[in-house]
């Protein structure tokens with residue numbers, strides 16, 4: 001079964017990918033959209049340009065014809081008539097010439113003079129006043145290399161160059177043109193107009209991607225009889241997308257990185273010992289084991305030290321040597337001690353009923369000794385367990401005693417109530433001796449380090465004997481910790497140490513086993 005840590009890492013990896021990929025994908029999508037919008041806008045501009053030029057040509061043609069008609073009907077194709085038409089054509093930059101029409105014949109023109117030319121059937125007619133007719137590509141006599149667009153109305157014909165409308169600066173690969181909306185015939189174009197594009201036209205402005213990935217826009221003229229078409233290759237569209245991405249992607253990357261950092265930070269936090277301890281406190285994952293304290297003279301069990309254990313579900317258990325300092329660092333130790341007291345209160349009920357003189361030792365950290373709530377919790381514990389104060393011993397480590405101004409009043413107060421106070425790990429810190437002078441204590445716990453020294457003579461052995469001497473002189477009871485051999489037990493007993501705990505007698509055990517242990521040990 002996957003551990004909680006593995007599950008958390010898997011979820012965090014998935015969330016991290018999602019947190020990073022989502023804004024990046026969204027901005028890439030936005031860049032794609034914006035790129036296409038920009039391509040659209042660029043094509044729309046080109047199409048508008050063409051339509052504007054075509055409208056200008058139409059406007060100038062109509063104005064010139066209207067002026068000629070208003071000038072009074074004179075005989076067609078006379079010298080004066082040709083002269084008048086030349087002057088009218090010269091008034092506009094778009095018109096190349098003006099001529100006289102009869103049926104489909106260009107009778108004469110300012111460009112060709114009096115050379116009648118059959119234009120053939122017109123390419124289209126417009127349902128406008130005067131029913132204008134249009135020819136798209138007309139060849140005129142003596143003008144070999146040029147094709148003209150011809151529009152005829154009211155007996156006059158305007159000759160123009162198709163290129164003047166479509167000859168505009170284009171981005172590389174782009175194509176523009178103008179076609180008649182009725183027959184979808186291309187009137188003029190710069191580049192090749194694909195018939196597929198015109199099939200797409202449904203009478204409205206539109207833009208689309210063709211089968212070759214080219215982006216195409218079609219825009220209707222004001223009158224609606226013609227439309228401009230503009231297209232660009234896929235590579236050019238991608239340039240617009242790329243340019244949009246340059247602006248947007250850094251934003252996506254920044255947001256993605258920030259979200260990823262939040263996921264990583266949160267994961268790191270959830271995996272941190274602080275978060276795990278908070279969860280353990282919430283879920284009440286701690287339990288206690290009890291290590292018997294033996295009277296070395298009578299070989300009877302007279303008490304037990306409550307030792308915390310943490311075995312989280314789906315996770316490896318952790319030693320209190322690791323998580324107690326972590327709880328102290330993260331400001332959680334008081335909550336841990338409060339849960340220890342709750343468990344002792346629950347465990348002690350039957351034990352104290354069966355053994356009214358038994359004591360249970362509880363380990364207190366510095367913060368516990370400095371808090372006003374601790375005394376209230378101790379009194380509540382007595383209440384809940386139906387215990388007397390002599391049933392509870394407080395074990396304070398040397399670190400807990402480092403601030404006498406904070407710990408002294410508390411220790412005095414609880415001693416006055418009858419609780420016993422022990423100094424734990426004596427001799428392992430810097431100021432052990434000064435604590436003996438500062439505090440009124442009941443018990444000195446001889447650290448395992450000194451007990452171990454009895455196995456092999458060393459300077460520590462001498463210190464151990466001095467500690468025992470000093471405790472005796474101060475009238476303190478002594479409990480030796482970590483007694484593992486009979487030799488250690490005998491040395492301690494002979495030196496006058498009253499109590500001992502250690503694997504020689506028993507390892508820490510659950511409360512149910514402790515009662516059985518006391519019964520069997522004390523009855524034998």
Ligand SMILES: Nc1nc2c(ncn2[C@@H]2O[C@H](COP(=O)(O)O[C@H]3[C@@H](O)[C@H](n4cnc5c(=O)[nH]c(N)nc54)O[C@@H]3COP(=O)(O)O)[C@@H](O)[C@H]2O)c(=O)[nH]1
Nearest residue numbers: 307308320321324340363364365481482483484501502503
């Ligand atoms: N603030 C709190 N501190 C607590 C609490 N419960 C435990 N602790 C402190 O954690 C340290 C490690 O404790 P633990 O792993 O439980 O080890 C204890 C004994 O199991 C161990 N021991 C006892 N006899 C022997 C032995 O013969 N050999 C051997 N190798 N180890 C032995 O010693 C530890 C008891 O230490 P002490 O408290 O100094 O008497 C430890 O510092 C605990 O104090 C808690 O609830 N709150």
